[in-house]
Amino acid sequence: MVALATIRDSAPAQPAGAVRIVQNHCVVLSERRIENHDKASSVNVSQGSWGGVNCNVCLADTSCGNLKGDNATCITTGIGLKNMNAWCDTTNIPWIDNTHVSLQCEWQDNECVFQFWKDYEEQFYCHLTECEQETTGEFDVHGSCAKASCGCMKGAWMCGGEIDMSELVKNVNGPSEWYCTAGKDCWYNEYSTLKDVFPDNIGLSCQVGECANEQDFRDYANAEFQKKHFSRLIELYIVLALIFVVGIIWIATRMTMRRQQKIFGDGSIRLDEDDDTAYFDDEVKLTEITFDDVTYTVGGKQILKSISGYLEPGKLLAIMGPSGAGKSSLLDILARKPKRGVISGRILINGEVPTRKQFKRISSYVDQEDTLIGTLTVRETLMYSALLRLPRTIPLAIKQKRVEETIRELGLTHVADSYIGVAGKRSLSGGEKRRVSIGKELVTSPSILFLDEPTSGLDAYNASVVMECLLRLARNSRRTIITTIHQPRSNIFKMFDSFMLLANGHTVYFGPAKAASQYFVNIGYPVPPDYNIADYLIDVTMNKPSPSHTPQQQQSRSSRRIPFLSGRGRAASSTSIVSTRSLADLNPSHDSPNHNGNDQMDDDNETDAIISDTVQRISQTHPSIAGDMDLLSDSNNLYTLLEAYKNSSLASSIRAHIDSANDTADATSSRSQPYSLLMSYYTENVPSISLRRYFHELSLLSSRTFLNLYRNPFLFFAHISIAIILGLLLGSLFWQVDVDLSGVQNRLGVLFFMCALLGFASTSALDMFSKERVLFMRERENGYYSPASYFTAKVLFDIIPLRILPPLAMGSVSYYMIGLNPNIYVFMKFLMVLVLFNLVSAAVCLCFATAFKSVATANLLANLTILFSMLFGGFLLNKDHIPPVLSWLQHFSFFNYGYEALIVNELKDITLVDKSIADIQIPGPIILSRFGFDGQAFWKDVMYLVIYLAVTMTAAFAFLKFLVKEQR
Ligand SMILES: Nc1ncnc2c1ncn2[C@@H]1O[C@H](COP(=O)(O)OP(=O)(O)OP(=O)(O)O)[C@@H](O)[C@H]1O
Numbered sequence: 007m008v009a010l011a012t013i014r015d016s017a018p019a020q021p022a023g024a025v026r027i028v029q030n031h032c033v034v035l036s037e038r039r040i041e042n043h044d045k046a047s048s049v050n051v052s053q054g055s056w057g058g059v060n061c062n063v064c065l066a067d068t069s070c071g072n073l074k075g076d077n078a079t080c081i082t083t084g085i086g087l088k089n090m091n092a093w094c095d096t097t098n099i100p101w102i103d104n105t106h107v108s109l110q111c112e113w114q115d116n117e118c119v120f121q122f123w124k125d126y127e128e129q130f131y132c133h134l135t136e137c138e139q140e141t142t143g144e145f146d147v148h149g150s151c152a153k154a155s156c157g158c159m160k161g162a163w164m165c166g167g168e169i170d171m172s173e174l175v176k177n178v179n180g181p182s183e184w185y186c187t188a189g190k191d192c193w194y195n196e197y198s199t200l201k202d203v204f205p206d207n208i209g210l211s212c213q214v215g216e217c218a219n220e221q222d223f224r225d226y227a228n229a230e231f232q233k234k235h236f237s238r239l240i241e242l243y244i245v246l247a248l249i250f251v252v253g254i255i256w257i258a259t260r261m262t263m264r265r266q267q268k269i270f271g272d273g274s275i276r277l278d279e280d281d282d283t284a285y286f287d288d289e290v291k292l293t294e295i296t297f298d299d300v301t302y303t304v305g306g307k308q309i310l311k312s313i314s315g316y317l318e319p320g321k322l323l324a325i326m327g328p329s330g331a332g333k334s335s336l337l338d339i340l341a342r343k344p345k346r347g348v349i350s351g352r353i354l355i356n357g358e359v360p361t362r363k364q365f366k367r368i369s370s371y372v373d374q375e376d377t378l379i380g381t382l383t384v385r386e387t388l389m390y391s392a393l394l395r396l397p398r399t400i401p402l403a404i405k406q407k408r409v410e411e412t413i414r415e416l417g418l419t420h421v422a423d424s425y426i427g428v429a430g431k432r433s434l435s436g437g438e439k440r441r442v443s444i445g446k447e448l449v450t451s452p453s454i455l456f457l458d459e460p461t462s463g464l465d466a467y468n469a470s471v472v473m474e475c476l477l478r479l480a481r482n483s484r485r486t487i488i489t490t491i492h493q494p495r496s497n498i499f500k501m502f503d504s505f506m507l508l509a510n511g512h513t514v515y516f517g518p519a520k521a522a523s524q525y526f527v528n529i530g531y532p533v534p535p536d537y538n539i540a541d542y543l544i545d546v547t548m549n550k551p552s553p554s555h556t557p558q559q560q561q562s563r564s565s566r567r568i569p570f571l572s573g574r575g576r577a578a579s580s581t582s583i584v585s586t587r588s589l590a591d592l593n594p595s596h597d598s599p600n601h602n603g604n605d606q607m608d609d610d611n612e613t614d615a616i617i618s619d620t621v622q623r624i625s626q627t628h629p630s631i632a633g634d635m636d637l638l639s640d641s642n643n644l645y646t647l648l649e650a651y652k653n654s655s656l657a658s659s660i661r662a663h664i665d666s667a668n669d670t671a672d673a674t675s676s677r678s679q680p681y682s683l684l685m686s687y688y689t690e691n692v693p694s695i696s697l698r699r700y701f702h703e704l705s706l707l708s709s710r711t712f713l714n715l716y717r718n719p720f721l722f723f724a725h726i727s728i729a730i731i732l733g734l735l736l737g738s739l740f741w742q743v744d745v746d747l748s749g750v751q752n753r754l755g756v757l758f759f760m761c762a763l764l765g766f767a768s769t770s771a772l773d774m775f776s777k778e779r780v781l782f783m784r785e786r787e788n789g790y791y792s793p794a795s796y797f798t799a800k801v802l803f804d805i806i807p808l809r810i811l812p813p814l815a816m817g818s819v820s821y822y823m824i825g826l827n828p829n830i831y832v833f834m835k836f837l838m839v840l841v842l843f844n845l846v847s848a849a850v851c852l853c854f855a856t857a858f859k860s861v862a863t864a865n866l867l868a869n870l871t872i873l874f875s876m877l878f879g880g881f882l883l884n885k886d887h888i889p890p891v892l893s894w895l896q897h898f899s900f901f902n903y904g905y906e907a908l909i910v911n912e913l914k915d916i917t918l919v920d921k922s923i924a925d926i927q928i929p930g931p932i933i934l935s936r937f938g939f940d941g942q943a944f945w946k947d948v949m950y951l952v953i954y955l956a957v958t959m960t961a962a963f964a965f966l967k968f969l970v971k972e973q974r
Pocket residue numbers: 304305309327328329330331332333334335336346347492974
């Protein structure tokens with residue numbers, strides 16, 4: 007209160023002479039009580055007198071002579087040069103008699119003192135700080151102070167005398183403002199607590215005066231010049247900043263283009279044979295994979311049951327089986343993909359157990375569906391894969407060479423520079439796309455390649471081409487290739503080295519593909535002539551005898567069913583009636599073909615009863631094999647096939663091979679041993695989180711996203727052109743709004759519409775991310791980049807072009823057409839809030855897009871959030887009307903901040919003039935307060951928008967990092 011004391015004590019700061027003259031009329035000033043006020047007010051101003059309870063309001067030029075020299079002027083308009091003194095009668099407080107307000111400002115310190123008087127006795131005072139004033143019309147002045155600290159005069163009428171406002175006064179902390187027209191018609195209000203007592207502002211009829219001489223005018227003019235000069239400087243800075251930003255964008259674009267040119271070139275890459283020996287000498291090491299007793303259970307259901315096998319380097323293994331057999335599950339597990347269920351078993355690479363990270367470095371996985379970026383060419387797609395996944399230490403030329411080799415290996419040379427093709431604009435065939443997907447993985451030279459149904463959705467020709475490619479890769483590069491396949495044609499089947507047939511999660515066959523046909527002949531399932539072996543085997547496992555499956559074949563199979571009841575089957579037989587009758591014989595199809603009519607039905611019933619009884623007994627006595635028992639009721643073909651395989655010499659030899667690998671692994675205690683890396687250049691110790699790597703990924707992802715945007719500019723132009731068209735439409739509809747009541751309505755309406763428009767347009771972020779979701783999950787899982795670099799690139803290239811430029815375009819086009827506040831700073835602030843608001847709504851949508859997999863759910867929630875935000879914006883519902891118990895909800899509304907900032911920016915300095923009923927002038931701050939807005943809240947709202955943006959962006963990133971993961 008030191009400052010307050012100073013300004014209060016210096017309030018009647020008149021020189022002795024002046025005070026002396028004044029004292030003729032303000033005789034009891036020192037007692038703060040003017041008992042003879044009528045006398046004071048009837049002063050003859052021509053004598054040079056002073057007014058106001060503090061005797062500091064000059065009433066005429068002559069009053070100032072002694073104070074400021076002969077040519078002194080008494081300024082009575084309220085526009086203070088150095089200070090301002092006002093003494094006012096209140097005009098709208100009928101419930102308290104004879105009240106006055108005094109206001110004294112020192113503009114050099116930006117401080118004021120407000121005093122409230124009753125019967126010329128001071129009731130309470132406020133020390134106002136951070137004050138400023140501005141002229142808003144020829145003789146209108148608007149003053150405001152950001153902060154206030156007040157005190158009640160103890161014992162005064164309002165401070166314990168008749169009523170007690172001490173507590174309320176104590177809590178006053180600003181902001182406050184006043185408005186004066188020609189220094190007479192004024193109002194004052196304070197917004198923290200006094201507004202509750204004086205909701206309609208304190209109407210004032212004032213005497214305002216300030217003594218000034220020529221020097222004061224010169225000082226003022228100088229200060230104004232400085233201010234203007236300063237604002238010109240700011241304008242210059244803004245223009246320079248804009249030029250700088252445009253320049254940076256231009257340079258970045260040129261650099262990106264050059265870089266693209268350098269990276270992708272024109273395809274004429276120097277293929278010097280010796281260039282890469284240092285890097286690729288031992289790139290593909292011979293890799294054998296062994297898997298033993300792999301079991302997979304999910305949701306209480308056993309999907310895979312003790313699957314074992316192995317594959318040698320340079321070989322191609324096909325996993326086949328009917329739909330739901332467990333092919334993809336087995337492939338995922340072998341490829342170490344994250345699975346939801348419980349996995350057990352052992353998977354060895356060259357007799358050792360690699361860590362997941364090590365395994366990822368030597369293996370690659372090609373998904374069933376292609377997730378490619380349609381706007382990139384084949385070469386670019388492979389190049390980005392190489393650049394993102396190969397170590398940075400490998401020179402660019404080597405990476406280019408690797409890409410060219412991959413293109414050649416996969417037979418894609420003729421389409422190397424063709425675009426992958428977007429929906430509705432096809433470019434590559436399905437087979438070529440599939441080979442590009444394989445190529446994306448091959449550029450890293452993996453030793454083991456996993457492919458999930460690489461031929462699905464392809465015609466016979468394309469399927470053959472893809473499989474031939476795989477065979478070449480296995481043979482020429484000695485890669486180990488494991489693929490699932492549905493029902494290959496016989497020419498494709500012949501390409502397989504090894505073949506695994508699964509049914510119901512069991513191994514029906516695993517061994518050399520060439521030996522498969524003979525094996526099935528041996529166990530009584532000869533492939534009928536003219537029948538595709540793959541089709542036949544699937545049918546057999548599904549228990550659908552082929553049309554050519556003759557009774558003779560059945561007979562022959564029955565007679566050869568020698569190894570059938572061995573192992574677990576034998577165990578079952580010893581405890582059940584199954585031993586007295588072959589399980590195979592329970593199948594009606596194995597009975598005499600002469601069976602017919604009722605006999606057949608009786609047999610069926612009897613069979614069902616026996617099977618059911620058998621299953622029940624075996625389940626009770628041998629729970630371990632209970633899982634297999636359902637096979638009995640489905641298909642005894644399958645049961646037969648499983649038992650036949652288990653007891654076959656083939657299974658024994660495979661078992662022996664796997665056991666020897668297990669023994670080696672046990673002997674070397676591989677789990678605790680470091681895994682020997684297969685590719686020499688991967689031995690570099692790459693930290694998982696490195697700033698250099700982050701920027702490397704960011705620059706590549708940014709250039710990829712930029713290319714995508716550049717080549718598919720529809721979305722960008724759609725956003726920009728819609729923004730411009732809507733800007734023109736709004737400008738025409740709201741053309742040159744007035745400053746009357748309807749003008750206020752139009753201003754409120756157009757700003758609300760702009761917010762609503764931008765809010766809902768931001769939902770396009772949902773669709774954009776959902777399209778990329780699968781691509782992101784796969785590339786993340788395959789180690790292309792980290793979520794942080796993807797998120798930054800996404801924000802840079804989604805947010806800047808699509809969320810900043812459209813609101814700028816719409817705002818710039820419509821602003822002056824509508825006739826909003828023409829002040830350049832108000833316009834700049836309008837654009838700033840519009841952009842910030844749009845960024846926040848896009849960030850909110852991004853949050854939902856990353857948090858929810860379902861686009862429909864994300865859409866629904868985002869739209870509901872925008873709608874509810876709108877409700878609390880202040881346009882649909884007056885903020886003062888919100889019940890206190892629910893008022894906290896408005897803090898979650900970004901409309902609350904964005905719309906309020908726009909409205910305050912627009913209306914704060916406008917005076918509404920309405921002559922329809924009477925000549926009414928309502929200052930903007932009153933309109934704002936009537937509509938429930940806080941006239942001082944502009945920068946506070948901007949700050950909240952920035953905080954909102956930071957929080958939603960952080961949440962979106964957290965969702966992306968922790969929720970958007972591949973989980974099969
Ligand atoms: N995450 C899971 N939750 C529940 N069941 C699952 C899950 N994954 C797989 N399954 C079930 O496991 C069985 C095998 O699925 P899998 O996808 O491995 O079969 P598939 O042989 O590849 O079939 P298709 O050829 O039709 O793709 C199916 O019955 C499937 O419903």
